[in-house]
Amino acid sequence: MTIDQRPTTRDQHPTSNVQRPIRVIIAKPGLDGHDRGAKVIARALRDAGMEVIYTGLRQSPEQIVSAALQEDADVIGLSILSGAHNHIAPRLMQLMRDKGLDDVLVVMGGIIPNADVPNLKALGIRGVFQPGTSMQEIVDFMRVHARSQAPEEAGPNP
Amino acid sequence: MAPAATDKLAAAADRSFTTISGRPVEPVYTEASVAGIDPATDVGEAGQFPFTRGIHASGYRGKLWTMRQFAGFGTPEETNERYRRLLKAGGTGLSVAFDLPTLMGLDPDHTLSIGEVGKCGVNVATLADMERLFDGIALSDVTTSMTINSPAAVIFAMYLVVAEKQGADWARLSGTIQNDILKEFIAQKEYIYPPRPSMRLVTDTFAFCTTHVPRWNSISVSGYHIREAGATALQELAFTLRDGIEYVQWGVDAGLAVDAFVPRMSFFFNAHSDFFEEVAKYRAARALWAKTMRDRFGAKDDRSWKLRFHTQTAGVSLTAQQPYNNVVRTAIQALAGVLGGTNSLHTNSLDEALALPTEEAATLALRTQQIIAHESGIASVVDPFGGSYFVERLTKDLEDGALAYFERIDRMGGMVAAIEQGFPQREIAESAYKFQQAMERREKIIVGVNDFVQDQDTPIETLYVDETAATRQIDRLSQVRSGRDAGEVHRALDALRAAAQRSTNLMPPILDAVRAYASLGEICDALRQVWGEYEETTVL
Numbered sequence: 272m273t274i275d276q277r278p279t280t281r282d283q284h285p286t287s288n289v290q291r292p293i294r295v296i297i298a299k300p301g302l303d304g305h306d307r308g309a310k311v312i313a314r315a316l317r318d319a320g321m322e323v324i325y326t327g328l329r330q331s332p333e334q335i336v337s338a339a340l341q342e343d344a345d346v347i348g349l350s351i352l353s354g355a356h357n358h359i360a361p362r363l364m365q366l367m368r369d370k371g372l373d374d375v376l377v378v379m380g381g382i383i384p385n386a387d388v389p390n391l392k393a394l395g396i397r398g399v400f401q402p403g404t405s406m407q408e409i410v411d412f413m414r415v416h417a418r419s420q421a422p423e424e425a426g427p428n429p
Numbered sequence: 430m431a432p433a434a435t436d437k438l439a440a441a442a443d444r445s446f447t448t449i450s451g452r453p454v455e456p457v458y459t460e461a462s463v464a465g466i467d468p469a470t471d472v473g474e475a476g477q478f479p480f481t482r483g484i485h486a487s488g489y490r491g492k493l494w495t496m497r498q499f500a501g502f503g504t505p506e507e508t509n510e511r512y513r514r515l516l517k518a519g520g521t522g523l524s525v526a527f528d529l530p531t532l533m534g535l536d537p538d539h540t541l542s543i544g545e546v547g548k549c550g551v552n553v554a555t556l557a558d559m560e561r562l563f564d565g566i567a568l569s570d571v572t573t574s575m576t577i578n579s580p581a582a583v584i585f586a587m588y589l590v591v592a593e594k595q596g597a598d599w600a601r602l603s604g605t606i607q608n609d610i611l612k613e614f615i616a617q618k619e620y621i622y623p624p625r626p627s628m629r630l631v632t633d634t635f636a637f638c639t640t641h642v643p644r645w646n647s648i649s650v651s652g653y654h655i656r657e658a659g660a661t662a663l664q665e666l667a668f669t670l671r672d673g674i675e676y677v678q679w680g681v682d683a684g685l686a687v688d689a690f691v692p693r694m695s696f697f698f699n700a701h702s703d704f705f706e707e708v709a710k711y712r713a714a715r716a717l718w719a720k721t722m723r724d725r726f727g728a729k730d731d732r733s734w735k736l737r738f739h740t741q742t743a744g745v746s747l748t749a750q751q752p753y754n755n756v757v758r759t760a761i762q763a764l765a766g767v768l769g770g771t772n773s774l775h776t777n778s779l780d781e782a783l784a785l786p787t788e789e790a791a792t793l794a795l796r797t798q799q800i801i802a803h804e805s806g807i808a809s810v811v812d813p814f815g816g817s818y819f820v821e822r823l824t825k826d827l828e829d830g831a832l833a834y835f836e837r838i839d840r841m842g843g844m845v846a847a848i849e850q851g852f853p854q855r856e857i858a859e860s861a862y863k864f865q866q867a868m869e870r871r872e873k874i875i876v877g878v879n880d881f882v883q884d885q886d887t888p889i890e891t892l893y894v895d896e897t898a899a900t901r902q903i904d905r906l907s908q909v910r911s912g913r914d915a916g917e918v919h920r921a922l923d924a925l926r927a928a929a930q931r932s933t934n935l936m937p938p939i940l941d942a943v944r945a946y947a948s949l950g951e952i953c954d955a956l957r958q959v960w961g962e963y964e965e966t967t968v969l
Binding site (some may be wrong): 301302303304305306307310311313314315317325327328329331353354355357358359382384385386401402403405406407 | 529530532533535540541542543544545548549613617618619657658659745747748749750782783784785858861862865868869875877878879888891894964965967969
């Protein structure tokens with residue numbers, strides 16, 4: 272993958288000039304309890320200087336969007352390993368639009384077949400990270416794309 | 430992307446040699462390495478205490494391991510069709526994978542079930558579904574393993590009622606329910622109730638099986654999920670065996686005699702990629718269990734001493750990149766399981782980092798086992814690594830390491846208390862993070878992922894689960910609801926709630942509710958109303 276190395280300071284954010292770390296919600300929607308990936312990435316993002324809120328298991332799209340609003344999140348990272356991504360993503364993205372959270376970067380990781388990636392990207396999930404993605408790639412992706420409104424299609428997947 | 434050859438040489442010179450669990454290994458092992466290991470008491474003979482070398486004196490000569498491939502998807506009809514094909518092809522064992530709503534005790538029409546029905550396994554909501562799942566299959570002639578935990582008592586009751594309707598004698602039924610709630614709290618996280626009432630459900634099934642279904646394995650104490658969540662080999666071994674000890678203790682405290690239920694306890698381990706460490710892990714597990722049952726619990730029956738286990742190759746080791754490499758990984762892992770003396774084995778399919786397996790991929794996985802069993806010659810000799818300086822040293826070190834964990838957990842007040850304090854959860858999260866860091870620093874190489882990377886992967890076909898399974902299951906459930914005697918369901922659920930508030934065995938009222946066609950969700954809700962639901966304190 273290629274990542275352009277733009278600076279990632281707070282002043283890129285359209286609504287704020289205050290420098291603060293990127294705030295990330297790591298969420299596990301659906302019923303699956305496989306939380307290894309979610310926990311590892313939460314720690315990696317925290318070690319990379321971001322503020323991380325981990326929702327815990329079995330969160331509905333409504334709960335996730337409400338957490339993003341309350342926490343003033345810059346990024347939502349969804350971890351799904353059950354195959355329910357095609358059901359969860361449209362509901363979540365609709366709620367995001369309804370609440371005016373269009374500027375929040377939404378990314379997803381888990382067991383996601385290649386065939387589903389274009390559809391998820393079309394829904395506005397800007398990064399889809401399949402098994403084997405390094406923590407550094409995800410950190411870099413968030414640094415580049417958080418708080419940038421332009422829906423660029425950079426990322427690990429075609 | 431790949432570093433220059435000189436960099437590689439330099440890296441090799443600096444590299445510390447450790448197992449995948451981070452355990453340092455010596456360049457060579459000699460007689461001095463096994464000083465202090467007593468060949469008679471620590472190793473012994475195959476078929477004899479402490480069973481380090483295996484529980485059968487004849488190894489696989491008498492009986493090969495059971496090749497038990499886990500399967501299930503969509504509706505009961507679709508899965509029933511797959512089972513009939515398997516049985517027609519000469520299989521005698523079934524292994525049921527349930528979907529997430531079933532694992533969580535939720536009906537398919539629950540809002541949390543949206544998108545999940547039939548995805549990771551088959552959906553079973555009522556006795557009617559269970560009847561369809563085993564339609565045309567004589568339960569007295571097959572052994573059935575069911576991966577079900579928090580609602581295990583309910584699913585087991587459904588199975589028993591299907592057998593009853595077929596006219597099969599419960600005393601002759603054989604199979605396994607996973608029924609291991611502790612590893613759900615520790616790793617897999619498909620729990621419903623708080624730990625203590627959950628443990629009561631487990632001991633109630635122990636007691637019920639002892640009297641009514643004596644050939645049934647009432648639990649499969651599982652390290653598999655603990656390992657998948659990131660535990661090291663030692664942590665997998667230690668937490669699983671300590672879970673086993675916890676179940677025995679709760680059974681004894683509930684008034685059961687050790688030798689009445691421990692012989693029907695079975696185990697389930699992971700087969701990960703670090704070959705020798707895995708072989709040693711299984712050997713250590715047998716020795717630890719035998720010694721603990723005899724010395725800590727005073728078990729006299731040698732069947733209580735013998736640790737029987739199923740093995741599954743490591744799903745977490747499979748890569749989405751260069752998926753054909755997964756066939757090789759699985760073969761090496763399966764080999765470790767066999768050389769460690771597994772009693773039954775599931776080999777993963779090459780496409781499982783992407784989706785549930787296709788039929789072709791699942792067949793190749795089974796063929797891998799058959800090649801090991803019939804072509805490699807490995808099954809002809811019992812415990813061929815016995816006496817290896819390296820493997821004996823590793824076995825003893827893992828055993829000692831596990832004993833140290835047992836002591837820590839005992840000091841915390843046992844495994845339930847340790848879980849409530851977040852201890853095993855923290856240990857595992859720490860190991861998972863350390864491994865990920867080691868991978869990113871390229872101290873641990875995963876071929877195709879952080880080295881030997883290819884730009885273009887050959888795409889492979891993956892299985893798509895029919896999205897109409899959910900609507901079909903919801904329709905079925907409403908048909909069942911309109912066709913049953915509502916008053917009878919009501920009375921059965923009231924009786925179950927009342928029993929849950931007392932301390933009588935819960936299996937009889939669950940069986941009654943199942944016979945009345947109460948749904949899984951309704952039965953689990955009745956218990957939720959009494960016990961509440963568990964919410965974990967998240968450990969990062």
